[in-house]
Amino acid sequence: MHSLKLPRWLVAFVALVYAFLHIPLLVLVVFSFNASKYGVEWTGFTTHWYARLWERQDIIDGLKASVVVGVSSTLISTLLGTLMALAIARHEFRGRRLMEAFLYIPIVTPEIVVGISLLILFVLLNFPLGLVSIVIAHVAFNISFVVVVVLARLQGMDRNLEEAAMILGADEFTTFRRITVPLLWPGILSGAMLAFTMSFDDYVITSFVTGTGSSTLPIVVYTMVRKNIEPSINAISTIILIITTILIFAADRLGRDKPLVHSAD
């Protein structure tokens, strides 16, 4: 380890960037404890907006819908995306390059176009709009992100590791489970976290494919902003922020190696 002294201007610059990134979040957290109902001036400390959340059935329902959609679309797109990344990285087949190129189309297409086209598709198929259609839509745009992230990790991985496991006696499945997956794990995890964030945040595409009684949190919030904004939105956002932070730290602690003898000592 050697300590390199950072130039002062660089320290200042980094501080500025972090301030720029995090002050809005700080404002949000502070104002979730603001007594004033209308927002921009500080009138006193309260936890009223947190208590109020329990009375707002629409927010609770929105949060539930968002979690259901987020978790299921993340699970499905992470599974499919990881398998697809493995196929692209490990096998030569016709149209492999084309397939890789097509991955980027959903990423660069404007959300509104994706939303409209999905709506047309659902209508054409006579598919009922609701939670299921939202999950399908989210899986559709999440897969690309997962594939790109996992693929990057796979391409940096040494093929010899899997061969080493096989010559040591591990069959294909055991090698996949004991070597490939643990090594890919950081990639899979960041792909999944990205997918969950994208899903949890999405307003535009969701607004096209949602049906009655299946509003996710962004839809609820947007509707509230148009009608009557109140600081309980800040409260729910703060809760989400805290949960997300905990998840990130938890994810970081996963996948560490255990010692060989742990039952004896």
Add this chain to the structure above:
Amino acid sequence: MSDIPPVVEFTGVHKTFGAYRAVVDINFQVQKGEFFSILGPSGCGKTTTLRLLAGFEEPDDNGGTVRIAGEVVNKKRPYERNLAMVFQNYALFPHLSVERNIAFGLEMRKVPSAEIPPRVKKAMEMVRLDPGQFARRMPAQLSGGQRQRVALARALVLEPTILLLDEPLGAIDLKLRKEMQLELKQLNKQLGTTFVYVTHDQEEALTMSDRIAVMDNARVAQLGTPAEIYECPRTRFVAKFIGESNFFEGVAQSQGPDGWRVDGSGGRFEVPAHPSITQGSKVAIAVRPEWLDVAPPDAVPPGENAIRGTVTDVIYLGETLHVLVAVADGEGERRVTVAVRNEGQLSRPIRWSKGDAAVVCWKPADCQVLEDA
């Protein structure tokens, strides 16, 4: 030879990747306990040969057979072959500690869990890695030499009958490499394990091997003990790749009692009889620098071949001196390297210096007739 089949046997093995012929008609046998090296330049097919043995590649259809202990294993997966291997880049599992890396193969082979920790410890001691200090470390926290030892321990802990090594010493520094060469050789003898060792380093192969298969251009160019390979290279490639060689060419003129008289572009010389030589055929021979001598033009030892030339340089190498002599070669010139024992340049300096007229000479028997004249 007894009835026990060879530990490893390749019979007419071919492997192609698309249009690329990686190995062509490979034949060899490895006996139990042997230190067998596959030596060649990069791209010669040596790694493909090892991968065919490990089971990472399959021979072509009708592309010969690979046998382990007499059994055909062409279609067997790597984990069905009971081998162990040390990879060039060590291939340690980065997410597992040293002890878990070493235990991995034992776990896979269903060794009772109570036996695993003592065997891991023993393997670490065998490669001289202190278990107390290193067992819990992650591969990223080790030096190159330590990783090398972990990779070796991970293979040896399985007590394999065959150990495959793919240029395992390529990435460590010279001093440590020499040390590891001796250690590997010692382990081979002490454990009775058969070693199949791939390398591009001719010195390494000569130092460690019982037998060497020299590969060139997807084929085995020559198979033999280090002495056979060095002293009787059969082709120009082998003569050039292993050690240094001087080449002389000519046309066979007449047969005498001990061999053939050859008319070369730089002068006449005699070579021993060889089945590939007939009247008028082209002849090429390889002569090692230490088989040659330099003499004044008027003092050629009787009965020796002699070719005239001019000394162009004397190179001091410590143990030996190389005298470089330019000899006529048709229209042009070629340089011949003669190795002379250093008997002390301060007390008894050699008499040669640049520009001296000299002859290079050698006994007719001290040469190797090449098959690819």
